[in-house]
Amino acid sequence: MSASSLRRTAPWISEPHGSSALDEKPIRHIIRNLERAYGVPVNERAAHDSDPLDMLVAVILSQATSDINSDRTFAALKRRFPAWDAVLCARESIVAETIRAGGLANQKAAVIRDVLRQIKERHGALDLSFLHDMTAADAAAYLAQFRGIGPKTVACTLLFACHKNVFPLDTHIFRILRRVGLIPQKCTDQRAHEIMNNLVPDGKFYSFHVNLIRHGRALCRPRDPACDRCPIVEYCDYGEGKI
Numbered sequence: 001m002s003a004s005s006l007r008r009t010a011p012w013i014s015e016p017h018g019s020s021a022l023d024e025k026p027i028r029h030i031i032r033n034l035e036r037a038y039g040v041p042v043n044e045r046a047a048h049d050s051d052p053l054d055m056l057v058a059v060i061l062s063q064a065t066s067d068i069n070s071d072r073t074f075a076a077l078k079r080r081f082p083a084w085d086a087v088l089c090a091r092e093s094i095v096a097e098t099i100r101a102g103g104l105a106n107q108k109a110a111v112i113r114d115v116l117r118q119i120k121e122r123h124g125a126l127d128l129s130f131l132h133d134m135t136a137a138d139a140a141a142y143l144a145q146f147r148g149i150g151p152k153t154v155a156c157t158l159l160f161a162c163h164k165n166v167f168p169l170d171t172h173i174f175r176i177l178r179r180v181g182l183i184p185q186k187c188t189d190q191r192a193h194e195i196m197n198n199l200v201p202d203g204k205f206y207s208f209h210v211n212l213i214r215h216g217r218a219l220c221r222p223r224d225p226a227c228d229r230c231p232i233v234e235y236c237d238y239g240e241g242k243i
């Protein structure tokens with residue numbers, strides 16, 4: 001598959017990294033104020049030896065559970081199946097049993113095995129280390145072609161394992177970005193990823209992602225956001241009473 005046809009599978013990623021119509025929002029000030037409030041997060045997992053396939057499985061396991069549960073479940077899976085080929089050979093019920101503590105075990109076991117099967121069929125081996133050498137757009141398009149892998153999973157895998165400029169959005173980040181006004185109140189998952197991938201400055205994807213999660217837990221909670229203590233209130237539509 002050519003690079004251009006691959007990219008059609010992940011239209012929310014574009015290259016070169018550019019600016020969007022929403023650039024008038026002072027994104028750099030927002031990122032700076034969040035870093036002052038919560039620190040500058042360092043992506044220690046993006047070392048050169050980070051394994052994108054390990055990360056892809058870890059991201060699938062992280063859905064709808066806590067970070068602690070998710071880390072434990074991934075460790076249990078690796079203990080029982082040190083090589084991913086062994087997961088493909090095992091009965092699905094055994095895989096599900098191994099990851100039971102993380103919740104949605106049957107569903108996650110099925111998705112993991114299906115994704116591994118697709119990668120093996122397409123690539124001939126269970127190895128995604130070549131993603132390190134691809135552009136963000138091509139790497140995203142490669143992952144997006146597989147059933148069961150959506151924009152958030154693609155973005156988490158590439159940001160956390162490969163340190164690529166791809167911005168993951170979860171429910172909490174969606175909420176904050178809507179309140180601030182960086183994404184429209186109504187827009188699709190893909191459109192929101194597309195906007196953010198074009199808006200976040202190079203080198204700030206990880207910091208902004210992590211600090212939005214911290215901000216969502218500390219102040220910009222689902223109910224009763226603490227706008228009076230918010231470090232980005234001056235840039236926020238909700239905080240300024242516009243919405």
Ligand code: SF4
Pocket residue numbers: 176179180219220221225226227228230231232233236237238239240
């Ligand atoms: S001003 Fe309020 S709504 Fe806006 S980001 Fe801050 S806490 Fe959230």
